[in-house]
Amino acid sequence: MNEPGIERIAVIGAGMMGFGVAVEFARFGYPVSMFNTREESSRAAMQNAREALDLMAETELITREEADAAYGRLHPTIDMEEAVNGADFIHESVSEVLDLKKEVFARLDELCPPSVILATNTSALRVSDIASATKHPERVVATHYFQPPHFVPMVEVCGGEKTEPGVVEKTASLLRGLRKRVALINVEIPALVGNRIQGAIAREIASLIDQGISYPELIDDVISFGFGRRMAYTGYFKRMDLIGLDFSATAARGRGTDLWKPIAEHVARGEYGMKTGKGFYDWPGDSAKKLHHRLNTELIRLMKQDMEAGLI
Numbered sequence: 001m002n003e004p005g006i007e008r009i010a011v012i013g014a015g016m017m018g019f020g021v022a023v024e025f026a027r028f029g030y031p032v033s034m035f036n037t038r039e040e041s042s043r044a045a046m047q048n049a050r051e052a053l054d055l056m057a058e059t060e061l062i063t064r065e066e067a068d069a070a071y072g073r074l075h076p077t078i079d080m081e082e083a084v085n086g087a088d089f090i091h092e093s094v095s096e097v098l099d100l101k102k103e104v105f106a107r108l109d110e111l112c113p114p115s116v117i118l119a120t121n122t123s124a125l126r127v128s129d130i131a132s133a134t135k136h137p138e139r140v141v142a143t144h145y146f147q148p149p150h151f152v153p154m155v156e157v158c159g160g161e162k163t164e165p166g167v168v169e170k171t172a173s174l175l176r177g178l179r180k181r182v183a184l185i186n187v188e189i190p191a192l193v194g195n196r197i198q199g200a201i202a203r204e205i206a207s208l209i210d211q212g213i214s215y216p217e218l219i220d221d222v223i224s225f226g227f228g229r230r231m232a233y234t235g236y237f238k239r240m241d242l243i244g245l246d247f248s249a250t251a252a253r254g255r256g257t258d259l260w261k262p263i264a265e266h267v268a269r270g271e272y273g274m275k276t277g278k279g280f281y282d283w284p285g286d287s288a289k290k291l292h293h294r295l296n297t298e299l300i301r302l303m304k305q306d307m308e309a310g311l312i
Helices: 018-027 039-058 064-072 080-084 098-111 127-131 165-176 194-210 216-234 237-243 245-255 261-268 287-308
Strands: 009-012 032-035 074-077 089-092 117-120 140-145 154-159 181-184
Touching: 009 018, 009 080, 018 032, 018 039, 018 064, 018 074, 032 039, 032 080, 039 064, 039 074, 064 074, 080 098, 089 098, 098 117, 098 127, 117 165, 127 140, 140 165, 154 165, 165 181, 194 216, 216 237, 216 287, 237 245, 237 287, 245 261
Parallel strands: 009 032, 009 089, 032 074, 089 117, 117 140, 154 181
Antiparallel strands: 140 154
16 A cells, blocks of 8 residues: 555666665555666666566566566656656655755755655765755655665665654655665764664775785675674674673673673673573563574575585
8 A cells, every 4th residue: 555645756866776766666556757867877777677576576576467567667767857747755866976966956846846755865965965955855854775775675764954754754654665674863964874884894894904904805705604694684782682791791801891881781780681581672482582593594594505506
């Protein structure tokens, strides 16, 4: 069922990210106009969409009929006015250049009635800075997807200084209707949360390589075959609960370092994580056992794939 008040979608910039966002909306029943500045870019977007939908059908995420129907809801154009005509929600995925985004949003603000939500896929810029180019900043919101957007469920949603709370809420509701996992970011900061974490990892990787300690293939192996594999299922804090916060305390003492205050507080209360039924999360009944089973089942599945591919 469509989000009330949202019938048509427009995607401005259907490149590496935008075409995937368009595919998501189309497979959930929304007609989608995709705007690119060049015909060849529009053809590439449609080809990418076709391949993505074919893969979804091949892997039985959706049926062949559903894939074909979704493809039929995509409408490429090189005319921005045509693209946004009748749209209730507009998603922008142009290059991460503030002046360009401000130019695009100023134009969208002119073309669209004030009721139309204008969303930016910015991964580093502030919503408020982009919205400053509009007369209606209250309807501008960030919807930051992770590449590839049609296969990664997370979307970070954040308003700017003047964004109406109802716009943020409606956007989150719309995305949840697409089976996305929405992270509502209540404090406007550049790069939001996901890219700040990735940025911290990137800085440490650069340091390791600059010091001659590591090299690209080793870094990728450590992530892909090591901690990155399990973090897909446990994140960071669930993993800490799984290991045991008492273990973290013991390790900190062994290193002679201070224990992070939130962990120390849990440990002082005897809340060690899964083993005590409470840590950063509550673990009632057999919830911890179920997470263990899911994690280990997926690790075995990936290990078998790697063995079949001769990677291990």
